[in-house]
Amino acid sequence: MSGRPEPLFPLFAGLETLEGVGPKTAQHFAQLGIQAPRDLLFTLPYSGIDRRLQASLKDSVLPATVTVAVTVGPHRAPANKGGAYRIHVEDSGTAFQLVFFHARGDYWKRQLPEGSRRIVSGRVELFDRMAQMVHPDFAVAEEDADQIPTFEPVYPLTSGITQKLMYKATRATLARVPPFDEWIDPSQKSQSGWPDFATAVAAAHDPENQSDLSAAAPSRERLAYDELMAHQLTLALARARDRRKKGRASVGDGRLQGRVLAALPYKPTGAQTRAISEIAHDMASAQRMNRLLQGDVGAGKTLVAFMALLAAVEAGGQGVLMAPTEILARQHLEGLKPLAEQAGVVLEILTGRDKGAERRSKLAALEKGDIQILVGTHAVFQADVSFGDLRLAVVDEQHRFGVRQRLELGQKGKLADVLVMTATPIPRSLALAQYGDMDVSVLDEKPPGRKPIRTALVSTDRIDEVIGRLRAAIDEGRQCYWVCPLVEESEVSDLIAADARFKRLRAVLGEGIVGLVHGQMPPAEKDAAMRAFQRGETKVLVATTVIEVGVDVPNASIMVIERAESFGLAQLHQLRGRVGRGQAASTCLLMYQAPLTETGRQRLEVLRETEDGFVIAETDLKMRGTGDLIGTAQSGVPRFRVADLERQAGLMQIAQSDARKLLADDPELVSPRGKAARMLLWLMRQDEAIRLISVG
CATH class of the missing domain: 3.40.50.300 (P-loop containing nucleotide triphosphate hydrolases)
Known part of the structure; x- marks a missing residue:
């Protein structure tokens, strides 16, 4: 299993091997995470433009992209140099204008002679009650109508990459897809109604209507499953390797x-x-x-x-x-x-x-x-x-x-x-x-004796009331966490926010009462500040999120979280869990900046309604998507190009049991389907897995 299989060479060649892609364009593609032609296969269109021929512009709700057959009428050259060149055209029900800027000499006279028939396709907008198509995307003779796609895929772009280029590059890549043997379990495939890989990837890049773009479309679902299957095979190989590792039986007598x-x-x-x-x-x-x-x-x-x-x-x-x-x-x-x-x-x-x-x-x-x-x-x-x-x-x-x-x-x-x-x-x-x-x-059960935590939503403009409540609680001998918001991404601004809050609370509550912990401190200082709080020497700990994991101060019974709407739900739940560990009834105050968006309010209300972390995590996933869940980039959750973890959790489960079963039946992946699965691992860049097989 040492090197990449030969049928995959064209897909893993340099991008410059694709017609029309030079070194500069290859750098632009890298911005989209596209390193090789293979990555273009999994960069799917996210929407489409309907370019089916219509009888007339007359009934369209403008602005819209429209394709109609027209008779070309008189041309009007611009009066001054940078002006617009206008051509009057008529379809079967109404008239409109084609508009071009930077027209040179008699170019358009030759391309669109008066009296000729053309099919034009482009975005039409109203200017001064006149319908205008500025720079049509297509203007072809009637016999060349098939040059206009009926439903044109729209791809994610970055600067330097146009739709046209993306279309050309993906088509050139599709032509390189070799015939693959099937790696999906045959009964799973027929039950789901999935096409072969080559058919699926071609169809995903050539949608015929809006519904072909949905994650549930058979061609897309198949590609999502291929991604999940490759990932689960990697994990199953790691698991199988661990299982083969001799452990030692440790039998306790209790x-x-x-x-x-x-x-x-x-x-x-x-x-x-x-x-x-x-x-x-x-x-x-x-x-x-x-x-x-x-x-x-x-x-x-x-x-x-x-x-x-x-x-x-x-x-x-x-x-x-x-x-x-x-x-x-x-x-x-x-x-x-x-x-x-x-x-x-x-x-x-x-x-x-x-x-x-x-x-x-x-x-x-x-x-x-x-x-x-x-x-x-x-x-x-x-x-x-x-x-x-x-x-x-x-x-x-x-x-x-x-x-x-x-x-x-x-x-x-x-x-x-x-x-x-x-x-x-x-x-x-x-x-x-x-x-x-x-x-x-x-x-999934709480041990007896844990008191519920009261959670309340408070707007930031009531901060003085909140500080007043804190003072009363401190007088009763209680302690409090005050969590500062994560400002943008820079740690410097986090520091400024935490520092400002620390100074304000210290001014109000008194010297020696308030401690500060943030990510920029040397570890020894951080430890010292935490210990002072654990021992009860300081009563309020102002912190950025460094406290979320595991810190246990039973006497702390109030948690204030500033700008709660900027945190993930799972993270807020973790932070809230820092209180409610002792005898006193505990409170968590979620401070938000008004006005909250509708989803912002819904998210915070979930926390008010439930203390069940699993319910909260599911809600977080539904509302924010995997991309924003706290730290997914670092936490080892893979990034999938096609598969969508929120909506396709069921597929992931099937992939896991299928991968485990395949390895149980064929641990070395040497059967015909096993060999196909090896090809899948190479195609999906699962190098870890390939090492596991070869070392195995």
């Missing part, structure tokens, strides 16, 4: 877990119990576990993860819990300490802060197996860290840890099982796109 459960003030929820047993079952098998533990804010993921870590210890091994930042690692340590004491296991932390002798003694204890559970940042993956017998790695906060990092973690070749925790409720279709290689456990 004695340590029993001690912790007995000491808990409440019973675990049904969802927690189910997740604990799914994980235990995976750990007990001889294959490596690769499982995602997905749960909403406060669904009790930590307890489930700790039970899994204890199972690793019961089986005679060690466990590690990795957090994205030092603050979160320390917080996990605080949260797990009492549980570790109940179980009687040795729990330690390792971060970039550990230096010198202290670090050396920790490393020695790890290697001997004296430290049973280690909490740490990615520092635990440095070369000099070795475990006596690592059985389980738990990775917290997945979205900073995309598919690629997971593939790398797998390459470390350690036999450890992997459990990934995420507090971001992800809609089903995105979860499949991002985590299709993993098995998923979902915590």
Whole structure:
């Protein structure tokens, strides 16, 4: 599988090999993400112009694009140099003008002689009650009518690329599509009524009417499925590779877990119990576990993860819990300490802060197996860290840890099982796109005793009232987060916004009461500001969104989010989950800049109505689309050119089960359909997958 198959060479050649494309044009194409002719195949028209011949202009609602047969009448040359050259024409029911600028000599006299018949097509507008077609797109003799497309596709453009050029380039590329063997399951294909690849791609570029442009049109749906199938094959190959990796059976006897459960003030929820047993079952098998533990804010993921870590210890091994930042690692340590004491296991932390002798003694204890559970940042993956017998790695906060990092973690070749925790409720279709290689456990119940959070919408012009309420709450000993908006994209302006808010609150509430955290601070200062707030030394923490992940301050019971309409719903839900962790009733104030748009209001009202992260995430996806969901570019959710994750979630599910089944039947992809699937992977630029097969 070393090199790209020969039939694909023409599609992956330089763009300059297409007629009419030079180096300059190739650079313009790159702006649209088009690097090779292959990318033009998947750059589909988004609308079309109906150029069917009409009897007359008479009944058209102008402005409109119209195609009619006309008799050419008198010409009127412009009176002054830059003026308009006008030709009077008549169709079967009315008269109008063709208008040209920069007319040279008698050019139009020769092209459109008076008395001749022509078919003209172009945009017609009314000027001074006279219908005018300025620079017709087409003006041909009646016998050449077939030069005018009946429905002309309209492509996405960028500067330097015209519709004409796009049309020519896509046609030249379509001519290069080789015959492919079918990679889609035959029964799936016939049941959906999908055409072959070559037919589908030709039809998608040559729509006959508006409905051919919809995502549900068979040719488009087929191409979307091809994209999703290639992506799911990549994930399925990664999953199969992980499955083939020998793991180690870690069978816990439950004695340590029993001690912790007995000491808990409440019973675990049904969802927690189910997740604990799914994980235990995976750990007990001889294959490596690769499982995602997905749960909403406060669904009790930590307890489930700790039970899994204890199972690793019961089986005679060690466990590690990795957090994205030092603050979160320390917080996990605080949260797990009492549980570790109940179980009687040795729990330690390792971060970039550990230096010198202290670090050396920790490393020695790890290697001997004296430290049973280690909490740490990615520092635990440095070369000099070795475990006596690592059985389980738990990775917290997945979205900073995309598919690629997971593939790398797998390459470390350690036999450890992997459990990934995420507090971001992800809609089903995105979860499949991002985590299709993993098995998923979902915590969809809240543990008892979590108080609901009151959410209110307040317009920015009531900021003084809000500050007044804050002061009262602080007097009662409560703490508050104040989240500043993300201004545009630049971090400098974020900083200015946060700084201004910090100064205003400090002026009103008093020195030493207000702390500040933003993305531009050195990590040590950030940690110090967070710790002061955790200890209750500062009462208000002004922050940009750095606080969204995992920070736990039980005494904080008010969350103010400024310009809430500029955040994603899922992000607002995450931020809100930072309060409501203690005994006091908590409030979240969503401050918006009036006037809100209708959709802006609907989005914020969803938050007021529900605390269910999954409902919120689905709504977010429906209202904003995958493109804007928080950080999709970094989070490993792939970008598809044809497939639409919101509307085609069902296709993604079919692609996942089909890809897994194909690999189960033909792990090496050597059957006729397997070979076709390899071709699909090359066509879809799935290089990761191709490496997985060749290394496999």
